[in-house]
Amino acid sequence: MNAQQALWTGGPILLxxxxxxxxAFLRAALERRGYAVVNASSGxxxxxxxxNGRFAGVISDIRMPGAVNGAEVHGWIQKNRPExxxxxxxxxGDTANSDTQAxxxxxxxPCIEKPFRVQQLISMVEKTxxxx
Amino acid sequence: MAxxxxxxxxxxxxxxxxxxxxxxxxxxxxxxxxVAVYRGRETxxxxxxxxxxxxxxxxxxxxxxxxxxxxxxxxxxxxEIAATLxxxxxxxxxxxxxxxxxxxxRLGTLFLIRNRKSLSADQKRLLHALASHAALSxxxxxRFSQLERSKRQWVExxxxxxxYIVVHDRAWNIVRTNRSLASHLGVSPVALVGEAMSSLRQxxxxxxxxxxxxxxxxxxxxxxxxxxxxxxxxxxxxxxTPGLSDDDTRTIHVLMDITDRREAERRYRELFDSxxxxxxxxxxxxxxxxxxxAMVRMLGYASREELLRADVSPHLYPVPxxxxxxxxxxxxxxxxxxxxxxxxxxxxxxLHTLQNITAVRDSRGHIxxxxxxxxxxxxxxxxxxxxxxxxxxxxxxxxxxxxxxLVLDTAGxxxxxxxxxxxxxxxxxxLIGHRLVDWVExxxxxxxxxxxxxxxxxxxxxxxxxxxxxxxxxxxHFSISLSPxxxxxxxxxxxxxxxxxxxxxxxxxxxxxxxxxxxxxxxxVSGVAHEVNNPLAAILGFTDLLxxxxxxxxxxxxxxxxxxxxxxxxxxxxxxLLSFARQRPVQREPVQLNGVLRQTIKLRSYDFASHGVxxxxxxxxxxxxxxxxxxxxxxxxxxxxxxxxxxxxxxxxRGRIRIHTRRxxxxxxxxxxxxxxxxxxxxxxxxxxxxxxxxGKGTGLGLxxxxxxVRAHGGEIQCWNNEAGAGSTFVVRIPVATEAALAAATTKExxx
Numbered sequence: 001m002n003a004q005q006a007l008w009t010g011g012p013i014l015l016x017x018x019x020x021x022x023x024a025f026l027r028a029a030l031e032r033r034g035y036a037v038v039n040a041s042s043g044x045x046x047x048x049x050x051x052n053g054r055f056a057g058v059i060s061d062i063r064m065p066g067a068v069n070g071a072e073v074h075g076w077i078q079k080n081r082p083e084x085x086x087x088x089x090x091x092x093g094d095t096a097n098s099d100t101q102a103x104x105x106x107x108x109x110p111c112i113e114k115p116f117r118v119q120q121l122i123s124m125v126e127k128t129x130x131x132x
Numbered sequence: 133m134a135x136x137x138x139x140x141x142x143x144x145x146x147x148x149x150x151x152x153x154x155x156x157x158x159x160x161x162x163x164x165x166x167v168a169v170y171r172g173r174e175t176x177x178x179x180x181x182x183x184x185x186x187x188x189x190x191x192x193x194x195x196x197x198x199x200x201x202x203x204x205x206x207x208x209x210x211x212e213i214a215a216t217l218x219x220x221x222x223x224x225x226x227x228x229x230x231x232x233x234x235x236x237x238r239l240g241t242l243f244l245i246r247n248r249k250s251l252s253a254d255q256k257r258l259l260h261a262l263a264s265h266a267a268l269s270x271x272x273x274x275r276f277s278q279l280e281r282s283k284r285q286w287v288e289x290x291x292x293x294x295x296y297i298v299v300h301d302r303a304w305n306i307v308r309t310n311r312s313l314a315s316h317l318g319v320s321p322v323a324l325v326g327e328a329m330s331s332l333r334q335x336x337x338x339x340x341x342x343x344x345x346x347x348x349x350x351x352x353x354x355x356x357x358x359x360x361x362x363x364x365x366x367x368x369x370x371x372x373t374p375g376l377s378d379d380d381t382r383t384i385h386v387l388m389d390i391t392d393r394r395e396a397e398r399r400y401r402e403l404f405d406s407x408x409x410x411x412x413x414x415x416x417x418x419x420x421x422x423x424x425x426a427m428v429r430m431l432g433y434a435s436r437e438e439l440l441r442a443d444v445s446p447h448l449y450p451v452p453x454x455x456x457x458x459x460x461x462x463x464x465x466x467x468x469x470x471x472x473x474x475x476x477x478x479x480x481x482x483l484h485t486l487q488n489i490t491a492v493r494d495s496r497g498h499i500x501x502x503x504x505x506x507x508x509x510x511x512x513x514x515x516x517x518x519x520x521x522x523x524x525x526x527x528x529x530x531x532x533x534x535x536x537x538l539v540l541d542t543a544g545x546x547x548x549x550x551x552x553x554x555x556x557x558x559x560x561x562x563l564i565g566h567r568l569v570d571w572v573e574x575x576x577x578x579x580x581x582x583x584x585x586x587x588x589x590x591x592x593x594x595x596x597x598x599x600x601x602x603x604x605x606x607x608x609h610f611s612i613s614l615s616p617x618x619x620x621x622x623x624x625x626x627x628x629x630x631x632x633x634x635x636x637x638x639x640x641x642x643x644x645x646x647x648x649x650x651x652x653x654x655x656x657v658s659g660v661a662h663e664v665n666n667p668l669a670a671i672l673g674f675t676d677l678l679x680x681x682x683x684x685x686x687x688x689x690x691x692x693x694x695x696x697x698x699x700x701x702x703x704x705x706x707x708x709l710l711s712f713a714r715q716r717p718v719q720r721e722p723v724q725l726n727g728v729l730r731q732t733i734k735l736r737s738y739d740f741a742s743h744g745v746x747x748x749x750x751x752x753x754x755x756x757x758x759x760x761x762x763x764x765x766x767x768x769x770x771x772x773x774x775x776x777x778x779x780x781x782x783x784x785x786r787g788r789i790r791i792h793t794r795r796x797x798x799x800x801x802x803x804x805x806x807x808x809x810x811x812x813x814x815x816x817x818x819x820x821x822x823x824x825x826x827x828g829k830g831t832g833l834g835l836x837x838x839x840x841x842v843r844a845h846g847g848e849i850q851c852w853n854n855e856a857g858a859g860s861t862f863v864v865r866i867p868v869a870t871e872a873a874l875a876a877a878t879t880k881e882x883x884x
Contacts (some may be wrong), residue, residue, distance in 0.1 A: 019666040025673035032677070063662065093665040113667035115703050118676035 012036035012055075013129065014061040016046035016073060018089065021115075026059065029118050030125065034132040043068025047076055057087035057129035060078075062100055062111075071103050089128055145169075145273045149178035152269070153242070156262050160227075162244035163219050167231070167266065168197045169240040175846050179640045182218065187855035189216045193226070196242040200228035204259050206251065213455070217245070224248030229259045231266045239270045266392055296335065296366075296387035302380050304329045313387075327427040336361045336387065338368065346370060346385040364391045410485075410506035416499045418445045418455060430485075430508050432477040462491050463499055472509075484513040500615050512683070536631040539617070542588045542624065544569055544581075556633070557603030568629065573607055580612075587614040587627045600631065609635040649819070654840070657709045672699045708837070722757035722869035723765060726793055726802050732769040733791075736777065745780055746785035752793050758800040759869035760845045769840040770851075772862045779808025779859065798863040799847070807859040812861070816850050842866070 013035050017023045020041075027037045040046035043064050050073075058077065062070035068092050077084045090111040091101055097122070103108070103113050112124055149167045157165035157180060166179025175194050184190050192213055206225045214223050229242040242263060251259070265283040291311035299308040306327045314321040316335065324331075329344040337345045337361040346368050348355055355370040361736055375382045404411055410427035414420050420427075420440050424444075431448070433439040449455045451474065459779070462468055468489040475483045530537055531551040540549035549563045572580045574845070577599040583593040591787055593614040598745035600610045609634045616624040675695050676682055686691070732746055740747055758765075780787030785807070792803040811817055818839040844847040847866040854861055 019670070021670035022666055022673075025677070028677055029673060032680070037709050093662045093669075114665040115672040115699065116669065118673060118680065121673075 011054045011056045012038045013125075014046060014055040014058045014060075015051055016041075016043060016064070016070070017060065018064045019059060022061075022091075025114050026121070029121060033122055033125075035125070035129075036132075042066045042129040043070065043073050050077065050081060054079060055084065055087075056132075057089070058084060058127075059089045059091065059125070061091045061093070062103075063093060074107060074109060085125075086128055089124055145277075146178050148269060148273070149266075149667050152262075152266055153178060156242060156259075157244060158250075159258060159262070160246070162227070162246045163221050163223055164217075165242070165244040167242050168194055168238050169484075170198075170238060183219055188396045189213055196226065197228055197243055200230070200241060201229050202228075203263070204228070204251070206254055209245070209817065214756060219245070221247060227251065227259070228668055228816050229263045231263050231265055239267055239274075242266060270497065270723070285634070293388070297384065298329070298332060298346070298387075299382055299384045300329045300344060301375060301382060301482045306332075307382065336363070336364060336366050336368075344383070344385075346387065347383060350381075350383070358390070359387070364389055366390065367392045370779075407882050410508070412502075412504055412506065414502045414504075416459060416502060418449060418502075420444070421501070421656060427506065428504070430477075430483060432479050433479075433680060439479065447478075448475055450474060450482065454518045459499070462489060462502065464489050466493075482510070483508060484510045494690040513571070534632070536633075538563070538568060538631070539628045540568055540584070542626065543567075544627075546583055547626065559603075565787060571601045573601065582782055583612070583614050584627060587616050588624055590616050590618075590624055592616070597634075608633045642883050653836075661709045668699060668702055668706065671695070672703070675699060708834075719761035719763070720759055720874070721761075722874065723760050723865065723866075724755070724760045725758050725765070725802055726751045726753070726755055728762050729769055729793070729802065730767050731880065732773060736773055739777060740787075740789075743777075743781060743787070745777060745789060746792060748788065750790060750791040750792040752795065755793055755800060756795050757869040758866040759873050760847075761841075764841045765845075765866065768841050768864060769802070769804070771834045771838045772864070775862075776804060776806035776808060779810070780806050781808075783808045783859075796865070798868050801867055802864045803861055804864075805854060807854075810853040810858070811851060811860045817851055818849065838864075 013030060013036050015026055015030075017026065017039065018041050023039050023041070027039065032035050035056075037080060038049060038053070040049050042064055043060075046058070046060060047068060049055075054058045058073065060073045064070065068076075074088055074090070077088060088109055090102075090104070090109055091109050091114060091116045110124055110128055112121060149169070153166045156162070164180060164183055166177060166183065169178065171174040175198065177190065177194065184193065196207060205228045207228065209217075209223050217223050223245045223246075224247045224281050227244045227246060229244075230238060231240040231242060232238050242259075244753075256401060290308075293310060294312050296313035297308075297310040298306060298313055298318065300306050306324050306329060309321050309324045311321055313332075313335070314324055317324070319330075329346075333345045335345070338348050338359045340348050342348070342350070347360060347370065347881070348357060350372070353372050355368070357368055359366045359368045367390045369386045369388070371384050373384070374380070375380045399507060405425045407424060410430050411424040412420055412427055413422045423436060423439055425436070428434075428436050428439050433444075454473070458468075458471065458473065468487065470490060471487045473485050473487055475485055477483050486507040486509045487504050489502060491499045492501040492503060494500040511555050527545040531552070533552060536553045536556060537548075537550040538546050538553065541547055543565050546563045546566055546568055549558070549560070553559065553563060557681050569577050569580050569584070579596065583596050586593050593612075597611045598610055598612055599607045600612075602608045611634045613630045615628045615630075617626045617628050679689060679692050679696070700854060729751070730749070733749075737747075739745075776789045777787070779788065787807065789804065789806045792805075794801055818835050839849055842864055845866050847864065849862065849864050851860055851862040853859070
């Protein structure tokens with residue numbers, strides 16, 4: 001836990017999510033805990049922001065409309081932002097989907113299933129990115 | 133008779149011979165004399181009067197005369213003969229003189245009875261001369277009588293001929309007629325001699341202007357033509373020969389009455405032409421020599437003449453090779469019966485014929501003519517081939533259809549079964565002549581009999597679903613249609629039964645429909661769940677954030693708690709939905725179902741015990757492992773147990789749940805029975821959202837999730853209400869974990 005907290009390098013968390021109500025809730029929950037949040041409403045926008053900025057971590061929905069989904073964001077990070085490799089949290093609305101399951105099992109990426117309690121979210125964020 | 137004829141014909145010969153004997157007696161100074169004439173073995177005696185009076189003496193004289201071979205011979209007369217002779221003078225010798233024809237054949241003997249004086253040389257010469265004279269006369273007489281005889285014979289022959297014969301001279305006068313002609317006119321033949329030929333006009337006429345009604349061209353030596361009267365028709369054959377003098381000509385007419393023959397010919401022709409079958413005479417190379425009207429009609433020609441033209445035959449035979457074969461066969465057999473030949477009509481259309489043919493051979497045995505009778509069978513042929521085609525077609529349908537088709541008589545006995553019946557394993561001996569109803573399950577026989585009666589009354593019965601015994605003894609579910617079959621009088625005389633085994637079809641269709649429904653709902657649920665999760669996440673999240681806010685009042689917090697609870701409940705429902713739609717691959721490993729069941733029971737054992745529900749474990753202890761996912765299977769069993777628990781609770785009596793496991797073929801079967809309230813609609817129980825529970829007690833997804841899990845295992849899940857009337861039974865079948873199944877499962881998992 002201490003080692004992970006040591007990972008916190010400052011900078012905002014990039015939140016990639018297409019659902020406005022979910023963005024609002026996540027932003028509120030995270031900002032109250034002292035995290036800075038930058039949000040992107042699609043996978044493509046997320047990748048654009050990743051290319052141009054530094055982030056402490058990425059929280060991304062898996063299933064999003066558009067050309068780039070959560071798995072692809074994950075893949076891009078693995079390739080282009082090695083420092084963020086272990087700083088990804090995925091959010092899933094449908095873990096029943098076999099593709100999603102296969103991807104999660106294979107990558108070992110932490111995933112939080114909608115709907116979730118605020119506490120579940122915060123503990124996973126602290127565990128993965130460290131405290132702000 | 134021969135003698136009588138002789139006597140009549142040679143009337144003048146005895147007189148001559150007697151005269152000759154008298155002259156010879158006088159010339160040679162004899163007492164008595166005569167001539168013996170020989171005709172074969174017969175001897176005629178012609179003597180002058182006053183001869184021997186006894187037969188013995190005459191016989192002696194004749195025998196001596198026959199014995200005498202010399203030209204002149206004198207024989208002394210014995211005393212006993214001399215005593216019988218009535219002469220005044222003493223008879224001494226009898227002199228025999230041979231009378232011979234020019235070819236030295238002995239014609240007779242001259243005999244003279246004299247005194248004992250011997251003959252002088254002059255007398256002997258005289259006797260020779262007399263003998264020669266007699267010989268010449270006898271010979272002439274004989275020739276004449278022969279001529280006379282043959283002439284009479286000829287007249288008799290002519291008279292015996294039934295044809296009319298008349299001979300006339302150049303002056304058109306009748307010289308002769310035969311008796312037939314004379315009696316036709318009612319007169320004697322002689323009466324007509326010298327009459328004019330024109331008097332015969334009443335018999336028949338040729339139509340010429342000549343005085344003879346039968347003459348046409350007198351310059352011709354021979355003529356033949358037909359002459360007719362009102363009643364009769366004659367074929368007149370005429371020959372002309374030179375008469376007795378140079379300027380005379382004898383004309384001989386022979387009139388043959390051909391009236392009957394003409395009639396026969398006319399009748400024959402009439403019959404020939406009126407016969408509706410074709411008749412023909414043809415050359416071996418197929419050209420017609422004569423045909424009847426029917427043939428002309430059949431072949432579509434305008435006239436007989438047109439058909440008889442030589443250039444018709446190449447058109448007539450469309451297949452010349454067949455014609456050659458036909459001639460070979462005819463040559464071998466001489467007669468062909470029911471020979472089928474295709475000919476071409478004038479207009480080019482084909483004529484199918486059936487022929488009976490006879491070959492007429494010449495003296496060398498070659499076929500000179502072909503005669504035959506021909507039937508037009510084109511229509512039959514066309515009809516027949518149409519019928520054949522139709523029959524083949526129907527037969528094909530009957531034999532290739534996957535339905536069993538049977539024909540029953542009105543008593544319900546099977547009289548026909550199509551090939552499919554036998555392919556299904558039924559034996560001919562157990563179908564034909566047996567009642568079909570005997571194959572129907574006992575409880576359905578009444579229905580079948582009622583349907584049979586309805587059909588016998590002329591009504592169709594469609595898609596009657598009955599259980600029928602299969603050939604292997606098992607019962608199958610059959611769809612049966614019965615149709616009445618009627619005879620010419622429109623009375624129902626049999627029933628056509630079409631039976632289809634729909635056991636598999638019914639089952640398969642039900643399964644297919646269900647799994648398709650499940651898949652559709654699965655997709656729908658997955659989509660809905662995902663969409664619901666987003667707002668739910670926001671609701672839950674903001675509720676949490678509100679609760680974290682110290683400014684929120686206590687009463688508001690209480691409300692927020694309710695929101696929290698309800699959100700949680702909504703989340704559970706969505707989780708259920710997602711479980712149902714879950715496509716997570718089933719873990720494939722050997723699972724001891726008995727163990728899974730015991731664990732599952734343990735989960736609810738507290739509830740069972742506290743509510744007095746008895747659970748009976750009827751397990752096959754050496755149960756083979758099943759292949760599957762123990763977690764998922766536990767979910768299935770738990771679901772069924774929960775339902776059973778609810779059902780027995782609801783029934784309000786002492787609850788009893790019996791769990792039975794066994795291996796059946798390649799499946800492990802788990803049967804869970806309860807004595808609860810039973811299921812209202814067992815067919816719908818696996819449908820999503822179907823629930824009998826109170827609102828809020830269940831999502832209605834439990835059993836459909838079970839269904840999905842079991843199907844994913846390659847197994848089956850079924851349920852029904854117990855026959856005893858209490859409760860229901862669920863049966864789950866999961867495949868046995870054989871080596872092969874395990875290997876297959878591993879391969880499947882290893883695939884990316």
